[in-house]
Amino acid sequence: MGLVTSILTLPMAPVRGTAWVLDQVLLAAEREYYDPARVRAQLAALVDDLENSRIDAEEFDRLEDELLDRLDEIEAYRRGRGNGS
Numbered sequence: 001m002g003l004v005t006s007i008l009t010l011p012m013a014p015v016r017g018t019a020w021v022l023d024q025v026l027l028a029a030e031r032e033y034y035d036p037a038r039v040r041a042q043l044a045a046l047v048d049d050l051e052n053s054r055i056d057a058e059e060f061d062r063l064e065d066e067l068l069d070r071l072d073e074i075e076a077y078r079r080g081r082g083n084g085s
Helices: 002-009 011-034 036-051 059-081
Strands: none
Touching: 002 011, 036 059
8 A cells, every 4th residue: 555545545544443343353253153162161061950950851952952053053164164165
């Protein structure tokens, strides 16, 4: 970028900065959402809740299915990203 271009586009700097910040927030949220370690930790906590009678077997089955579905979604997402998608 030349000096003239920099001067002419200076009024757009706040917009570019805001877009960059939003992009960084989106990337961080995506990394957190697609982190299999978090889902595995939730599964371990769920097993602990069942073993300590904090939830019943029916609730355990329902929540376990949701978490296993999340793991499948994460695996599919990572496969897609690995193929250049």
